[in-house]
Amino acid sequence: MTVSDAHLVPGQLVPSQRRGDDVVDWLTNGTRDERFIDNIFAQMCIRLQRAGIPVKRASLHVQINHPLWLGARILWSDGMEGSEIDRIDYDVGARSEFIGSPVSEIFHGADEIRETLTRDRALGRQHAVYDDMRAQGLTDYVAWPIFHTLGKRHCVTFATDRRDGFDEADIDALKQLLPVLALVSEIRIKNRLARTLLETYVGPHAGEMVLAGATRRGSGTTVRAAIMICDLRDFTRISDNWPRDDVIDLLNGYFDAMVEPITQHGGEILKFIGDGLLAIFPLSDPQACAKLLYAVTDARKAMAALNARNAEIGRAPLNYGIGVHLGDVMYGNIGSLSRLDFTVIGPAVNMASRMEALTKQVGRNVLLSRAFAEHLEGEFALERVGEYPVRGFSEPIELFAYEG
Template sequence: MTATDVRLAAGQRLGGEVVDWLTSGTRDERFIDNIFAQMCIRLQRAGIPVKRASLHVQINHPQWLGARILWSDGMENSEINRVDYDVGSRSEFIGSPVSEVYNGADEIRENLARDPALGRQHGIYDDMRAQGLTDYVAWPIFHTLGKRHCVTFATDQRGGFDHAEIGALKRLLPVLALVSEIRIKNRLARTLLETYVGPHAGEMVLAGATRRGSGETVSAAIMICDLRDFTKISDNWPRDDVIDLLNGYFDAMVEPITEHGGEILKFIGDGLLAIFPLSQPGACENLLHAVTGARQAMAALNARHAEGGRAPLRYGIGIHVGDVMYGNIGSRTRLDFTVIGPAVNMASRMEALTKQVGRPVLMSRAFAELVEGPFALERVGEYPVRGFNDPIELFAFEG
């Protein structure tokens, strides 16, 4: 047996239990950061002197590109840091070993114990030398359709990783790729559903509520908001400016809604539909707090528009309460997870009445009677509502 054969055999034995654990012992763990931390701890117990490790994954979340999962000696859990879309222009990424792997390198190995002037020049190597680390290696992790991620390991062992240890770490890569891809795709599916249908609806879909007509009846406070004069704006403004305007408007409206426990179910052009389930304590009060926050955010947005010579944005909000059917509606091949029912229709009609009444926020008596606390609700009278036999008593809220 040659020396190479001996080294390969040693590498196959070393860490074999960790490979077995990754293969069959992680099926009940949902989160890759937990698996990664346990993997590193098990590597140490197997005699592989890992002192630092990181897993870099691209997830393509609407707000961030991916994440770095970092583990260091003594940590029971990994640390997760989000990576923004502009990372490619940052000095900490340009020329880094992770960027080299993303750009096609099959392996990056750096002897951190030698004279820094003789090695690669990057801040990450200086940081690791300062931590007393002696050797560093980075490899690509390949997922389906050529998607490329990155894993790194470092040690403070004198002389760095030996051949058997490097061989053992390499044996992990295919299994780590499979284990991480499953978890990342699960996270991506959850993220996409949260992004496009909302967190509660996303949970229901993941739990199997995908059949047309399936759903549940929910008692909820309903909020429908619409931007005023959008047709005129979209006809006269450049396309990119219109998109920026809508994004700024939706940021101002949506963030207070989600902050106070509401769920955005739909964007309809320049409008949105949100609900606050009455199963949540203080749902109606939370909705009004969200309206107040949105009003403040819109005032700040309009102040910025004024600096650029733009007219202020105006909006109308209709608020009602009632039972809604919450579930799958659509054709056999294309479904929408939303709410329907007379209560939704009433909220929509009330939003339209804000133009006639001249008040930006109108709510029904049914909603107003459920509100507790010091909210200034002003009765503005009874008004006929298209599609309903009886007029509705309306209240205004200035926030």
């Protein structure tokens, strides 16, 4: 039976044998409609207080192996309705704030860390986190592992400012929570990780569509969009002659310079093809074409900065070509029965690809089609460079160069 908020009198403790039961029941049955573990964790701590368990501070440390960061810390303190989330970088293991910390001990195999913060500092564990908690007036601290599938370790901690610390009934009640918190947190963390990985590997819009059920082969929709294809020059020579790690570092720097401006201006990266990329700016946004050129402008600046950094370590400058076209594309699932790709196809994509190849012939980094130029709004300096035959198309295409 769950004790409702109406039955809780401030300062009144419920019987010790029921302190954890009510929160366990809520975690099990009352969190089904909450997607985010940070919200659940904050509400759990508030309910623990209402149940008479004197939690003043709590944290949940999860390792999720996100492409950019190792994990996250969810921190709750007394008086907070929600909680704070801090991302943890992959290099945390070499930092003083982690080395020798209770979370480090838990991750490395400890089953429990208990520290009485009121005793002589010289007699206790030595780490800055304990000094910080003493400075906050906390008196007792406990940390435990919580286990996800296949024994993957995470960590939860609780601290109190009660003069005598946690009593045995408090500790028992908190331990009761661990298996249920493990189940509840694993579901939410894996849901979040699935969403993040889809955003990382197929893009945010395509990821949302996949999660919404657009997973049937051949399913898709027609989208009118500005299409951008970019390719790095002389990559075959570089990859044949450079050390592997230098090639990977070069590609990552190049893609950072190109991708960040595209995503910041509302474009979506759909595919990396070796040293090339395919992006679209859907025309559902009236400013899509202008935003694409703003992205190109920022990408050119980023590439110039990257080349300057490369020059300092003796690397030759990187050159690239960009083809930009506009048209209808089929946006959806394509592939075999067991391996699908969420991408765009259509003559407009093929044309953008041919235009990118023409940048070598024309001697310009960025070529735009007339279809794109006619749809463009705003003050942009475009230079007509002529009409050129395009392989696979019966009619030549009129091209414009952009040097912004």
